[in-house]
Amino acid sequence: MKKFTVKVTVMLKKSVLDPQGAAVERALKAHGHHEPVSVRIGKVIELTLNGENAAAAEKKAAEWADSFLANPVMETFALSVEESE
């Protein structure tokens, strides 16, 4: 068994309003940055788990993400796996 770190990045769907991102946009302007910039804020859930191989670790994380780490109605998620030392 090896140890893997799976990063689950959960973002709101493009069609869903992101008030937290909008607040950061305003904060950037308030700090004197007037370039047009669009901000969306999401979560990273970093799971460190044991698995036979990267594919098995990713499969487990995908199952968890799909069943309760992300809300499929409003959010999408992406996975990235790396072996941890």
Next chain:
Amino acid sequence: MKKFTVKVTVMLKKSVLDPQGAAVERALKAHGHHEPVSVRIGKVIELTLNGENAAAAEKKAAEWADSFLANPVMETFALSVEESE
């Protein structure tokens, strides 16, 4: 000017307790997943901005992350840039 998407991933430092991650660990157990897994939770701030090139966009994002998107006392951040269509 091109458009770039810079992802700023903000995580609590390893030495800082992460109660949100601990809650997810307990939730995984409560859902019947008894494998040992360690969970840390962070934020992704996705900035879409204009820039001459990727390096310039990254520099701007790094400055913002350093000055107010992350709290350097408790958090670390990592950047990844890609050109958006």
